[in-house]
Amino acid sequence: MKLRNFGYSFLCANWSFASSVQHNDQDLEQMWGQDWPFSGIQTYAHLPHERCLIDKSLDFDIGIIGMPFDTAVTFRPGARFGPQAIRKASQRQTSMRGFNFRAGINPYQNWAKIMDCGDVPVTPMDNKLALEMMDAAFENLLDRNSTLQKSEMPPRFVTLGGDHSVILPILRQLYKVYGPISVIHFDSHLDTWAPTKYPSYWHSDESEFTHGSMLWLAKQEGLLSEDSNVHAGLRTRLSGTGWDDYEEDDDVGFHRIECDEILKIGADGIAQKILDVVAKDRPVYISVDIDVLDPSAAPGTGTVEVGGMLTRELIHIIRKLEDLPIVGADVVEVSPAYDHAEITSLAASQIVYELITNMVKGGPVDPSIMPKKKLAGIASAREQIFLEPAHQTM
Template sequence: MLKLIIIQLLLAIVYASSDLKDKWGSLWQFQGIATFAHLDQFQCLVEPNKDFDIGIIGVPFDTAVSYRPGARFGPRAIRDASQRQYSLRGYNQRAHFNPYQSWATINDCGDIPVTPMDNHLAFKQMDLAFEELLLSRNSAIDSKLPPRFIALGGDHSVLLPHIRALHKIYGRLNILHFDAHLDTWSPEKYPSYWRSDQNDLSHGSMLWQANEEGLTTKNNVHVGVRTRLTDIGDYEDDDSQNWLRIEADDIWLKGPQYVVDKILETIPKNTPTYISVDIDVLDPGNAPGTGTHEAGGFLPRELIHLLRSVDDLTIVGADVVEVAPAYDISEITALNAAQVVFELLTSMVKKGKLSRDLISKEVKVF
């Protein structure tokens, strides 16, 4: 008799819980605490025993900028602008795929706590955070693989700690870099008497630093370039660092397919590739909220088309950076950034889980 009463009580609790979930568990898109696309959230740096396949990680750092600050608020703005995305209506009509209802466990990992007071310490924090996230976490689908991350910047220098950690797993990486700027400038080109090792690392020199550290391959592509130059030597320096440049004007003078073909001719599809999207690749009319805006950029539909057209690349990591909401208008920049994250996420999941063969034989962690 006592056993029957206990069972009835347990059933009553279950039914009550289910009833409460039905009554109060469904929110409209503009309600609730903002995680990216309403994803489940936990602090991945604090809870290392929870496995997932793809993480959205905020990197709120902007003290390596050369012009307008404010990208430290980018991760929050992108999350707010992503609220129209959620699993129930997450079907990507361009890719014919819903990344939120597939094999992958996707999580919003919160933010890396980065100090705004000391850049030397900030890069130490970011380096260590990405090492922990990538070298001591397991993918839910395969414990012999690390998870993958899409980083929400932050200024563009946050790319460097991310690819430093990825390099320890995969070796040299191809970089597909959507940006108005080269970001391969040698610090010696900056016209300043005052120099220090830390001051030399900025959101315009991090790809130069990556080349110096041997993190990148010879198969790297800039897309959307229209930057101001010191002189033609800037292009010569860029050439020496193994970059193919696709100008912003190429997309309408030579056509989108020309751009796609040049990317796919340069980057082998079965090799580890990192995609970095500086939102200033878009024209200021479509991305006013950014640190260093340049006239004559892409339309959002052009950027989305290019991302969808190269979705067979093997993406081991990605970022969307330089969203500075203080300069934004009606969330337009953050909205476009959130869409870019959706496209990158779609490509990662649609491609399927990574092959273990990609991992460097020297890595003993997984």
């Protein structure tokens, strides 16, 4: 009986060894390369992760970059934790199950190589230094060509905020490549307020840089296209006793679509009004402040305004913009400390997915959208021509 048991054990051991040898001969990527939504390192949508700021030889078409900066807010802080929250909320997204039924493509299994580039390590101690760091980071990120598509165009980025002020350094660096940018600004607030709209006895040059003044600053620096920018989803209270804020917004060059209009013309009507304003032959940047959504759909943000869009409506509008020449995008102002059940970060992660889908479906950026003088020099002298930011005032 003991001999029989010994023989059985010997056979089991040999079977186990043979099985392990067989497994070792299999493709390890197939065996261990797929994570469940609840496993693995939390990159956006389980995309491959590289530190793009450190390795400039990386080859990709679309990058996800976190900008965890929130010390330019005027009310509740906390958006520095937004990139982490958005990535965590995106874990049910994978390239294997990424087909976008609204767009008819899987952006993760198409022509574009998409990568999570990590975060910019922005200082929370000094806003002047933080702005310099964000400028330098985006200059670094855009200073590379896409050899995948044999193109002189740099990769495109979807930025995870962070407060909304992060758009200023992004626009500065995009301007160097593409010239003036048309901005589609989804927000409940104008964000074109001059610094004088925040009166205080105490003042410094750095205090002018806030998450409500950055589009005004972009105008002063010549970064915006003329009369081809639009706000969508507005419902903010205004200063004083009249329409002064709107008149100043006109001077910055924005058209306004108030959120209440969706009750009259619907999501299709809002999308069409945007398309009627934004030129189809100029570079377009889409900026999504998560507070464009109603607090019931996005409570985790710093400056909530009631009466906003539903997530479904915003996604529908974004899908209607897929034919525009999008050169970059962001989703900002996600503050998970004010959230519950990940409602806000889940909405944000879906919006990022839709923005990526638009970039992929639209194909590589057509160089013809660039001004002729920039197009002529991009292949050989981009760095020499554009060494300094455009008319910086900070």
